[in-house]
Amino acid sequence: MNLTLRGRLPENRKVRAGLAILVFFALFALAGPFLVEDAFGLSATAIHTADGMQPPSGAHLLGTTATGEDVLAQLVVGSRVSLLVGLVAAVISTTLSVLVGVAGGYLGGTPDALLTAGTNIALVIPSLPLLIIVASYVKGRGGWLTVALIIGLTSWPWGARGKRAQTLSLRRRDFVTAAEMTGESRWWIITRELIPSMAPLISASFLSAVVLSMFADAGLSFIGLGNIxxxxxxxxxxxxxxxxxxxxxxWWWFIPPGACIAVVGIAAGLINFGIDEIANPRLRKPGRAVRRRAAAAALRTPEEAR
Structure with missing residues (x-):
């Protein structure tokens, strides 16, 4: 990530808001289970049939399930699994899309033809049916890591196509030509020149992959193909x-998890919008000082302006 982008990230309100939400959920997932189970004595798996379907109260802030399990405890404990699935799947899909897209776009020739053919074949196969088929085949044979692997390995093609197109526009730039003329290896140019130049695109696709992976995990679990x-x-x-x-x-049973998934998606969207504003000058809004000077200039009379 270039210095300009890195320096402007903390100043963007959208990025700060999105990061604050993601940090909150990260702490929620890391420390929440210990606080809920140790400090409040609540369990996500303890069954109390007599307390089933209780609405929110002082004893159960988010009510109970049909078998008396505390919804708040489940929400806190489940956040760790959902975030891990989204993070690991996004790392896998983003890594594959970067390797395939950037390598194919820069190398060209036979390697590009082979990688593009593989990407197009993967794109032709509908991702959702493929995801359902693979998940149903390995159902019950693994935990959250298996689900993350399935999602990550079936969701990379679209990202690879976008990164290949970006690489094609960058490979004839002056900085790439200069690196080639100095005798740098292709791998060095890909990892040190092209990928850092595509940092905004890669970071945006990674955040989108996290959210989409969480949606996919929730969808698989909802239809009974995840580890329920x-x-x-x-x-x-x-x-x-x-x-x-x-x-x-x-409502207290299904609205909280759905709302958490939606809020994480909003946070990723805010960060993506913020990165776009920083990387694209056309989307960048002027600062307060610039707006004040423009307003003052608009109020000046023609004589004062002279």
């Missing part, structure tokens, strides 16, 4: 739907 015995935001939605929580008016 592992507490996550997706499994909470599955069990809520299985117990007809919507029909029974138990």
């Amino acid at each position: 015995n592992l507490t996550s935001w997706g499994s909470m939605l599955y069990w809520a739907q299985n117990a007809s929580a919507l029909a029974r008016g138990a």
Whole structure:
């Protein structure tokens, strides 16, 4: 990431708001389970049938499930699994898309033809049915890491195509030509010149991949193809739907996990918008000082302006 982009990131309000939300959820996932279980004595798996479907109260701030499990405890414990799935899957898909897209776009010739053909074949196959088929095949054979691998390995092609197009526009720039003339290796140029120049695109695609991976995990769990015995935001939605929580008016069971997924998506969107504003001068808004000077200049009379 270049120095200009790095220096402007903390100053952008959208980036600061998005990062604040993500940091909150990261702390929520890391420290929350210990606080909930140790400080408040709540358990995400303890069953108390007599307390089933209790609305929010002092004893259970977010109510209980049909079997009396505390929804707040499940929300806190499940955040760790959902965020880990989104993060690991995004790392896998982004890494594959960068390697395939940048290498193909820069190398050209036969390597580019082979990588592009592989990308196009992967794009032709509908990702959602493929994801469902693979997830159903390995159902019950692994935990959250298996789900993250499945999502990451089936969601890279679109990112690879975008990064290849960006690489094609960069490979004839002066800084790449200068590196080639000094005798730098292709791998050095790809890792030291091209990838850093694409930092805004890569960071934006990574954040989008995190959110999309969380949505995919929640969707797989919702239809019963994820590990429903592992507490996550997706499994909470599955069990809520299985117990007809919507029909029974138990809003406290399905709204909190859905809202958490939505808020994480909003945070990623804010960071993406902020990066776009920083990287693209046309989207950049003038600062307060510039706006004040422009307003003062607009109020000046023609005589004062002279």
